Every structure is written in structure tokens, then in C-alpha cells.
Amino acid sequence: xxxxxxxxxxxxTQMGQEVxxxxxxxxxxxxxxxxxxxxxxxxxxxxxxxxxxxxxKSEIFDDQFSVERPDGSNFTLKIRSTKLEDSxxxxxxxxxxxxxxxxxxxxxxxxxxxxxxxx
Amino acid sequence: xxxVEQDPGPFNVPEGATVAFNCTYSNSASQSFxxxxxxxxxxxxxxxxxYSSGNExxxxxxxxxxASQYISLLIRxxxxxxxxxxxxxxxxxxxxxxxxxxxxxxxxxxx
Numbered sequence: 001x002x003x004x005x006x007x008x009x010x011x012x013t014q015m016g017q018e019v020x021x022x023x024x025x026x027x028x029x030x031x032x033x034x035x036x037x038x039x040x041x042x043x044x045x046x047x048x049x050x051x052x053x054x055x056x057k058s059e060i061f062d063d064q065f066s067v068e069r070p071d072g073s074n075f076t077l078k079i080r081s082t083k084l085e086d087s088x089x090x091x092x093x094x095x096x097x098x099x100x101x102x103x104x105x106x107x108x109x110x111x112x113x114x115x116x117x118x119x
Numbered sequence: 120x121x122x123v124e125q126d127p128g129p130f131n132v133p134e135g136a137t138v139a140f141n142c143t144y145s146n147s148a149s150q151s152f153x154x155x156x157x158x159x160x161x162x163x164x165x166x167x168x169x170y171s172s173g174n175e176x177x178x179x180x181x182x183x184x185x186a187s188q189y190i191s192l193l194i195r196x197x198x199x200x201x202x203x204x205x206x207x208x209x210x211x212x213x214x215x216x217x218x219x220x221x222x223x224x225x226x227x228x229x230x
Contacts, residue, residue, distance in 0.1 A: 110162035
């Protein structure tokens, strides 16, 4: 069964360091997302990406964050200068179709997540 | 008001019993509704979509009340494997390519 894969599974970094989280979405999907979940809290939307550009981003996704699809398979999230409050599980997800409107299946396929710990 | 609000629980359920819980959403423009399941420290997975007329998937029944802006999930004949956090998820209608997750309702099924 096709799946979304993420690396690394766990990364520990010092505050102020740059971090890149990598994701390989399902190959025939066109929409890509990053969500995060701080321990004990809800899953929060960060950004959606379609047709090589950001289609939507949340307030969390400030100038410290960026996404890229450097080739035909990878989708990366970069945090330029990590803060303590960036410690969270970061989930990459993909979908075959967009999620707007009433006719979507709502199925996001999530990767297993990358746990980021900022010290 | 939170976009999607859920009772965090936990709901402690004897095996074989029925459990039901709701979620409320604030955006009246939301058009699509879903229940996702999240096991401890794992990724969320789609459990079922929620349709206007209500729908069943095996032991799971979902209902939507647009007038009061809530959706519900009922689990019949609970199994130990149903222990998980159930996430209420909505879209923002025609605008925006994202799903908004509630904080989840934790269900613990006990023998």
C-alpha cells in the first residue's frame, strides 16, 4: 500500500539551529501539507502546497518556515532558526485531490511524523 | 470560540458497550466533515466521512446537524482495539485547502 514517508523520525537540535524535515508523499498525489502536533495538543495546520506553490498557510507558518519541492518526489519543511516552542511532532500529508468544497473525500494520508526536540 | 471543539474525555467504556460523543464547529461555511482516529503517538488516519443524512460504517455511526453545527460519532459493541483518540475534522467550505482538527476525544475500552 502506498504510504507517505518522513525522515528523520526524531531530531534533537539546539535553539537557533536550522532544521530540514523531509517527506516523500504518495507518488500520484498532487496536494501536500505539513501539520504539527505539540505533545498533548491538537493537530495544527501549517501549510498546503499545490502546483509548486503554497496554496494556504497558517499564522504559525511565519518567516522562519519554508517549504520546497526540490525534485519530483521530496517535499521539505525548513525551520530557519528553531525556538523551544517549535518542539513538536511534524506530520507531512498528501492527498489526491484538494480539500475545499463539499465533494472531497477528506482523506489526508499522513506520514508517521518527525519528532523535533529543540533544546 | 474554537473552530472545532470536542470533549477531551476520557470516555471509559466497558467492552461491548456503546459510546457516543459530539463535536461542535464554528464555521457555518464548512461543507465537509470527517472523523479521524489517532492512536497514541501515531499519525491520524481517516475513520469515516460524515454525510448530511448520517451514515454507518460497521459499528460506527456518524451524524451531522448543520443547524446546530455539530457532528457525532457512535461506536457500538466497543472493542478493546477501539481505544484511541477520535478527531473531529472539518474543512472550510469552498475557501481554503485545509482541514481543521479538533483536539480529540479519548476513548478507553476496558475488559
